[in-house]
Amino acid sequence: xxxxxxxxxxxxxxxxxxxxxxxxxxxxxxxxxxxxxxxxxxxxxxxxxxxxxxxxxxxxxxxxxxxxxxxxxxxxxxxxxxxxxxxxxxxxxxxxxxxxxxxxxxxxxxxxxxxxxxxxxxxxxxxxxxxxxxxxxxxxxxxxxxxxxxxxxxxxxxxxxxxxxxxxxxxxxxxxxxxxxxxxxxxxxxxxxxxxxxxxxxxxxxxxxxxxxxxxxxxxxxxxxxxxxxxxxxxxxxxxxxxxxxxxxxxxxxxxxxxxxxxxxxxxxxxxxxxxxxxxxxxxxxxxxxxxxxxxxxxxxxxxxxxxxxxxxxxxxxxxxxxxxxxxxxxxxxxxxxxxxxxxxxxxxxxxxxxxxxxxxxxxxxxxxxxxxxxxxxxxxxxxxxxxxxxxxxxxxxxxxxxxxx
Numbered sequence: 001x002x003x004x005x006x007x008x009x010x011x012x013x014x015x016x017x018x019x020x021x022x023x024x025x026x027x028x029x030x031x032x033x034x035x036x037x038x039x040x041x042x043x044x045x046x047x048x049x050x051x052x053x054x055x056x057x058x059x060x061x062x063x064x065x066x067x068x069x070x071x072x073x074x075x076x077x078x079x080x081x082x083x084x085x086x087x088x089x090x091x092x093x094x095x096x097x098x099x100x101x102x103x104x105x106x107x108x109x110x111x112x113x114x115x116x117x118x119x120x121x122x123x124x125x126x127x128x129x130x131x132x133x134x135x136x137x138x139x140x141x142x143x144x145x146x147x148x149x150x151x152x153x154x155x156x157x158x159x160x161x162x163x164x165x166x167x168x169x170x171x172x173x174x175x176x177x178x179x180x181x182x183x184x185x186x187x188x189x190x191x192x193x194x195x196x197x198x199x200x201x202x203x204x205x206x207x208x209x210x211x212x213x214x215x216x217x218x219x220x221x222x223x224x225x226x227x228x229x230x231x232x233x234x235x236x237x238x239x240x241x242x243x244x245x246x247x248x249x250x251x252x253x254x255x256x257x258x259x260x261x262x263x264x265x266x267x268x269x270x271x272x273x274x275x276x277x278x279x280x281x282x283x284x285x286x287x288x289x290x291x292x293x294x295x296x297x298x299x300x301x302x303x304x305x306x307x308x309x310x311x312x313x314x315x316x317x318x319x320x321x322x323x324x325x326x327x328x329x330x331x332x333x334x335x336x337x338x339x340x341x342x343x344x345x346x347x348x349x350x351x352x353x354x355x356x357x358x359x360x361x362x363x364x365x366x367x368x369x370x371x372x373x374x375x376x377x378x379x380x381x382x383x384x385x386x387x388x389x390x391x392x393x394x395x396x397x398x399x400x401x402x403x404x405x406x
Contacts, residue, residue: 010147011147011151013144013147014140014144014147014148014151017139017140017141017144018198019139019197019198020139020140020148022193022194022197023132023135023139023194023197024151024155025193026190026191026193026194026197027132027152027155027190027194028155028158028159029186029189029190029193030090030128030186030187030190031155031156031158031159031163032158032159032162032163032166032186033093033163033183033186033187033190034093034159034163035156035159035160035162035163035164035167035267035271036163036164036166036167036170036179036182036183036186037062037093037097037167037183038059038062038163038164038167038245039163039164039167039168039249039263039264039267040167040168040171040176040179040180040183041058041059041062041118042055042058042059042245042246042249043168043171043176043249043260043263044058044114044171044176045057045058045111045114046249046250046253047176047253047260048104048176049111051111051375052246052250052370052371052374052375053371053372053374053375054111054114054115054371055246055249055367055371056246056367056368056369056370056371056372056374057115057368057371058114058115058118059242059245059246059364059367059368059371060364060365060367060368060371061115061116061118061119061122061364062118062119062121062122062364063122063125063360063363063364064119064122064361064364064365064368065119065120065122065123066122066123066124066125066126066357067126067357067358067360067361067364069123069126070126070130070353070354070356070357070358071214071215071217071218071350071353071354072210072211072214073085073124073126073127073130073353074126074130074214074217074349074350074351074352074353074354075210075213075214075217075349075350076127076210076349077127077130077131077134077349077350077353078213078217078346078347078348078349078350079210079213079349081199082131082132082134082135082199082349083131083135083194083195083196083197083198083199084199085124085127085128085131086127086128086131086132086194087191087194087195088124088127089124089125089127089128089131090128090187090188090190090191091187091191092121092123092124093121093124093184093187094184094187094188094191095121095184096117096118096120096121097180097181097183097184097187098180098181098184099117100114100117100118100180101176101177101178101180101181101184104176104177105177126353126356126357129356130349130352130353130356130357131349132152133152133336133352133356134348134349134352134353135199135200136148136149136152137340137345137348138200138345138348139198139200145336145337145340146333146337149332149333149336149337149340150329150333152332152336153274153328153329153332153333153336154274154275154329156271156274156332157270157271157272157274157275157277157325157328157329158271158275159271160267160268160270160271160274160325161268161271161272161274161275162268162271164263164264164265164267164268164271165261165264165265165267165268166264167179167183167264168260168261168262168263168264168265169261169264170182171260172259172260172261213350214350216350217347217349217350217351217353217354218350218354220347220350220351221350221351221354221355221358224342224343224351225402226338226339226342226401226402227339227342227343227351227354227355228400229397229400229401229402230294230335230338230339230355230359230401231355231358231359232396232400233298233393233394233396233397233400233401234335234359234360234362234393234397235358235359235360235361235362235393236362236389236392236393236396237298237301237362237389237390237392237393237394237397238359238360238361238362238363238366238393239362239363239365239366239369239385239386239389239393240301240305240362240366240386240387240389240390240393241362241363241366242362242363242364242365242366242367242368242369242370242386243305243366243367243369243370243382243383243385243386243389244305244324244386245363245366245367245370246367246370246371246374246382247308247370247374247379247382247383247386248263248266248267248308248317248321249263250374250379251308251317251379252266252314252317255379256313256314258314262314266314266317266318266321267321269318269321269322269325270321270322270324270325270328271325272322272325273321273322273323273324273325273326274325274326274328274329276329277325277326277327277328277329277330280329287337287341289334290334290335290337290338291334291338291401291402291403292334293330293331293333293334294331294334294335294338294397294401295394295397295398295401296330297327297328297330297331298331298390298393298394298397299394300323300327301324301327301390301394302387302390302391302394303323304319304320304323304324304327305320305324305383305386305387305390306383306387307319307320307323308320308383309380309383309384309387310380335359339351339352339355343355362389362393366386366389369385370382370385370386373385
């Protein structure tokens with residue numbers, strides 16, 4: 001009779017899992033490219049069009065359309081596997097970047113064409129973000145979930161450390177169009193790396209109808225008390241994240257008169273402090289501690305966003321970004337692991353996609369609202385809006401997130 005071997009939780013054991021290194025490498029290349037896009041597009045709108053409201057609209061368009069169709073994306077992931085759909089998203093983004101760069105160089109890129117292209121390319125975004133995150137618990141044994149979640153979280157923060165500064169500096173030195181083509185090449189490399197990776201299948205609770213499967217995924221997520229609580233609290237909190245995404249570049253470029261490279265350095269600083277935080281948090285057995293590990297950082301974000309209300313120099317911005325990165329590590333690890341524990345494997349594609357996108361839905365809305373606010377009111381008003389959103393999100397978390405996921 002065979003005996004199941006339970007691996008001792010360690011990062012060495014994680015990387016001994018077949019093919020996980022290849023998947024993580026492809027993920028990391030794509031995330032660095034995505035981090036570069038985030039900063040380059042906002043700077044492009046601010047510098048070329050001199051319009052904070054356009055910057056907010058571009059940030060909104062790069063995320064929100066994908067959120068709307070995320071239930072369908074989740075159903076596709078459950079029914080057709082993950083790797084091929086992840087690669088499809090990388091190809092779509094690659095094509096969009098080349099198109100934007102070409103239109104810009106030829107003088108045909110109007111503001112509305114930019115927004116339209118970004119919006120269309122966002123439609124496949126959930127395929128890669130949710131596809132990867134729902135692939136990990138299928139590839140990795142449960143005792144290693146905290147470790148893979150730490151690497152997953154660090155994938156984002158490390159991408160910010162590297163991608164944001166490189167994107168800003170390259171755009172400043174060689175121009176936005178060359179930077180976009182370079183990012184497109186990175187996506188092509190990521191697609192090649194992940195091509196042919198294993199794609200474990202699970203028993204899928206499918207009706208055979210794509211739209212009905214998508215609707216049932218939405219219903220499953222909403223009826224799952226833990227996933228619903230995370231969606232309500234984190235989406236509210238992420239309004240504040242959207243505020244920071246627009247306010248920090250405006251403060252640095254317009255109020256402090258610094259270069260766009262400094263914008264990249266500040267976002268990179270947040271990622272740098274998040275790297276160590278996430279790896280340390282990944283060594284903690286989160287079961288039974290998830291709620292606390294989410295709510296303490298959530299409360300801390302109220303204070304980090306308030307620091308920049310009076311930025312007489314770059315120092316308050318640097319402190320805010322650094323402490324935010326530090327707090328983000330334990331929150332991410334606890335949230336990812338909690339979601340994995342409370343989701344039936346047969347629903348992971350749909351539930352993860354819907355949950356992730358509901359959680360993040362506040363970010364594009366916060367960015368869009370901030371862009372509009374900055375065209376009408378002083379920047380302090382937008383920051384206060386972000387502080388209030390963080391405070392409300394933390395309060396909702398304390399009220400709604402259950403003390404047990406079982």
